[in-house]
Amino acid sequence: MNLQELVQNKEVRNTIILAILALAIVGAWFGYKLYSKSYEEGAHNLFAQAMQEYNQALQGDNLSTWKDVEHAFEVAHQKYSKSHLVPYFLTYESDAVLRQGDEKRALQLMQDAVKNLSSNSPIYYLYKIKLSLMQMDSKDKDIAHQGKLTLENLAQENANPYKDMSLYYLGNNAFVNGQINEAKNSWQKMMQIASKDSVWANAAHSKLEFLS
Numbered sequence: 001m002n003l004q005e006l007v008q009n010k011e012v013r014n015t016i017i018l019a020i021l022a023l024a025i026v027g028a029w030f031g032y033k034l035y036s037k038s039y040e041e042g043a044h045n046l047f048a049q050a051m052q053e054y055n056q057a058l059q060g061d062n063l064s065t066w067k068d069v070e071h072a073f074e075v076a077h078q079k080y081s082k083s084h085l086v087p088y089f090l091t092y093e094s095d096a097v098l099r100q101g102d103e104k105r106a107l108q109l110m111q112d113a114v115k116n117l118s119s120n121s122p123i124y125y126l127y128k129i130k131l132s133l134m135q136m137d138s139k140d141k142d143i144a145h146q147g148k149l150t151l152e153n154l155a156q157e158n159a160n161p162y163k164d165m166s167l168y169y170l171g172n173n174a175f176v177n178g179q180i181n182e183a184k185n186s187w188q189k190m191m192q193i194a195s196k197d198s199v200w201a202n203a204a205h206s207k208l209e210f211l212s
Contacts, residue, residue, distance in 0.1 A: 043083035046076040054092055069096035087117040103138060110134055125160045136173055164190050168200040184211060
């Protein structure tokens with residue numbers, strides 16, 4: 001896969017973001033497991049089962065379809081609607097729906113996921129970034145434009161610990177659309193603020209070298 005194919009691969013991008021969210025779930029679970037233990041354990045167990053469906057569908061082994069994944073997370077959400085895992089249920093349900101081609105409903109589910117997550121959550125901005133990227137992918141120009149504006153705001157928001165990620169995808173969007181100077185500008189800004197171990201900085205550095 002060459003560079004252009006990689007930056008245009010939405011499934012790769014979404015899988016990376018969801019992997020980050022999955023890691024965050026582990027931390028959220030261990031930090032919360034002592035509260036309402038039985039209820040939350042039930043929610044966690046159902047989430048784990050739904051994730052098995054998700055991983056099977058992701059591998060394309062025909063044991064699960066994306067409709068199965070959608071149903072699994074929908075059932076989990078309905079049964080444990082007061083769980084702290086609700087935003088995660090909605091996020092993965094949204095991804096399953098999107099993979100079936102229902103962009104409008106997938107966006108609504110992701111918006112609901114953001115609404116169900118506290119702005120103080122350490123993954124709040126990850127959710128905001130994922131939502132903005134989904135909007136930017138929309139065939140509706142107004143929605144796509146709103147997504148870009150949101151991502152631009154996130155890239156400037158001091159409270160956002162993922163500013164490097166925001167700038168990376170702003171540059172990525174510009175690159176895919178042939179706006180090379182705009183892409184370079186976003187990635188160069190990101191290189192100035194990113195930590196040395198930032199995966200987004202490393203990716204941007206490679207692309208800047210490719211464009212030089």
